[in-house]
Amino acid sequence: MLLVPFIKENKDKVVKLLKIKNFHNTDVLNQIIDTDEARKNTQKKLDETLTKSKSIAKEIGGLFKSGKIDEANIKKKETGVLKDLSKTLSEELQSLKDEVTGLLLKIPNIPHHSVAAGNSESDNEIIKTVGEIPKLYSGAKPHWDLTDKYDIIDFELGNKITGAGFPVYKGKGARLQRALINFFLDEATAQGFREVQPPLLVNSDSGYGTGQLPDKDGQMYHVGIDDLYLIPTSEVPITNIYRDTIVNAKDFPIKNTAYSQCFRREAGSYGKDVRGLNRLHQFDKVEIVVIEHPEKSYERLEEMSEYVQSLLKKLELPYRLLRLCGGDTSFTAALTYDMEVYSAAQERWLEVSSVSNFENFQANRLKLRFKDENGKTQLAHTLNGSALALPRIVAAILENNQTPEGIKIPKALIPYTGFDIIN
């Protein structure tokens, strides 16, 4: 959520930047500014009214104490008008506040100055491509055939038990998953991240805190009977650890990592995008979340990007690094880097990580603050990234490393899998 004073002071800039994010309804900004002005006026009137009421109440108290009951009763009559007035004003104030918040919730974060305009994926900027595209032998197959051939991931079984998008990992397939999770967690820990195990269901306050609500309501599984949401990413519970807190600036950067399963309804997805492991309703992910001083957040973003790339290098996967264009950058993010690995049999790039700086957009919703050098409280910056999402990594490992003899496990992973080939 953007800050009203910021909008007020930088209106032209905000309008311009929101256009990069494909947000053109800039009348809302004026509406916010006007409504907030009205809010201030109302608050002022309310404060004045309450001040009067309070002082009369004090007088009456004094009169009662000194036994001047008659005078007190006369004074009492004065309060009626003030009471009605303050009631009206406070109702008015509340509705103005709600209106401002409601409008603010509709406005996406403004992009970082390096973010280019653009409408879709195809406008994303490729910063670099790393690694060799593997040349596959003639009998090479896409991963959904390999998983059948080696009996390691069973999509049909998942269909039976739950539905599409909930595969069953079996034998070496399951072991490979576990190996990747442990590998990612160990790497993150070595990088100074604290490992946490968060809840997989969250309440709506948490959903609003990180911005999934109200924007992406339909994308989360909702447990109606208890009004809880299955997390679409552990970003939600991890970041919400710090909701309504004032952290100590000395603790920056605050680095947490978690493995969790993630649940996404993926309403509206279809075709080759959902084939095999490409897009699932339930998947595994190790997430990294950082809370940082506003002046250091972009430095930290680069560091996180480097870290994620180091994982891809260790897994010997060819990848490319993208800076997302305005239209493809999420509602809450100011700048996002995507990492895509090349899946050789599908002959396409698959997104396996998104690393984003949200600046103070989430922090404002979360009320996540810190005390700065001057003792003033201000909003912190939040960042997060996948490090990494498993299914597409698995898909790329299976496809890229297939040989007539079987699928070779990347060296870095062998200590975790306990085997070096799936055959």
Place this chain on the structure above:
RNA sequence: GGAGAGGUGGGUGAGUGGCUGAAACCGCAUGUUUGCUAAACAUGUGUACGGGAGACUGUACCGGGGGUUCGAAUCCCCCUCUCUCCGCCA
């Protein structure tokens, strides 16, 4: 699911109608003293929204919402969460 108890500032915890934005203790910050550390002492230490160049100041906030009252942390109602016991269960 049933019964009961309770939610007060960073923490523990006092506070049953006005002088309580809130005691006390702990923690934390700063200062003094002392080779360092520690200890002791002193002072300070909530958040939000307004006003003011600033010192400072107004209002709100004691789980959330509503009510009673001239006046509510304190009384009443609803909700919610936590804890204890019973039931169920990994």
